[in-house]
Amino acid sequence: MAQKKNITLKDIAEDTNFSVTTVSHVINRTRHVDNETRQAVLESIRRLGYKSTATSKKAKNKVPLLGMIVADIREEFFAELIKYTESMVRNRGYNLIFCDSEQDPDKEIDCINLLLEKGIDGLILAPSDVSQTYSLLKEQSLPVVLVDRNTDAENFDFVGIDNFRSTYEAVRQLLKNGRRNIAFIGYSEINYTIKERKAGYKTAMLEAGCFDAGNILQVAYHSSASNRTIYDFIKGIPSIDGVVCGSTIICHEVLGCLNELFPGNQDKVKIITYDENKWYNFLTHKVSAIRTPTVDVANVALELLINKLEAPFEASVPKKIILNYEFISRF
Secondary structure (H helix, E strand, C coil), X not given: CXXXXXXXXXXXXXXXXXXXXXXXXXXXXXXXXXXXXXXXXXXXXXXXXXXXXXXXXXXXXXXCEEEEEECCCCCHHHHHHHHHHHHHHHHCCCEEEEEECCCCHHHHHHHHHHHHHCCCCEEEECCCCCCCCCHHHHHCCCCEEEECCCCCCCCCEEEECCHHHHHHXXXXXXXXXXXXXXXXXXXXXXXXXXXXXXXXXXXXXXXXXXXXXXXXXXXXXXXXXXXXXXXXXXXXXXXXXXXXXXXXXXXHHHHHHHHHHCCCCCCCCEEEEECCCHHHHHCCCCEEEEECCXXXXXXXXXXXXXXXXXXXXXXXXXXXXXXXXEXXXXX
8 A cells, every 4th residue: 555645845835836935934833924825825734634744843933034135245334234233133032144135136136035945034125226026025925124225115114314315415515615516426226325316416406506417427336447437437527526426335436536636635526425434534535424324224124024023913004214314524
């Protein structure tokens, strides 16, 4: 007599057309799954005669695992965000896995799939592409909190600063300082923060009657030629006296170009960038900065995510938390 086959999670997944991950969450109650999906999985379990194993029982007691994806670990903000989040997660008794998407939407999807395979219970995500809808995460019913970049406010919580307002007010400070030929240098507008910062710059310059579309440069994110592009751009603006940098990486390249173009004249072009960095105080060319409260972003994002994990059945409208930023002037 043939031995009866043991029914596995894969069998349940194939029977219901749901993923193995979703089936596991229904069985082990490790994440909220909508009622219709849950009932379909439970019916398949009953019909096929699935028996829970010691492994699945153990999973109920596993330490919750959180995932985190940042857009570029080279940026001071993201490096600090990982540091503070990891410390807070450990203090709360959770574990954390993080990935760097390198501002690449395709790599970001790979990171998401990897973290889902690892069985994460929730995700903190700094999106790389403003157009992404993250249907995969919604299908998994995975608790998600967006940080720094807000791309899908209808489905996910968001924590960050007002990038439009902060850039607008920073440009106003340059204008009050007597600067008129102010440039903006950033990456592509698929980057949410760059899109908002560019809009803030443009609005302030239009209000002052100083806007020139030719004073905006968008460089390719992974281009090895960006330094030369920035050099030629700055050189081509007559009487340039201010630059707003969309990120610290761009600021680093701008500083190199200014030192080469205007040696010994550090006051000729005022610079404003995101975010504050400890080495700015040691530069001969002074850099003003818009500082994001990184510790607060990490703390609020983690609290929102843990609340979703510990009270998964409490329906709530996605929250948009806008934190205060600080302008550090070195004019």
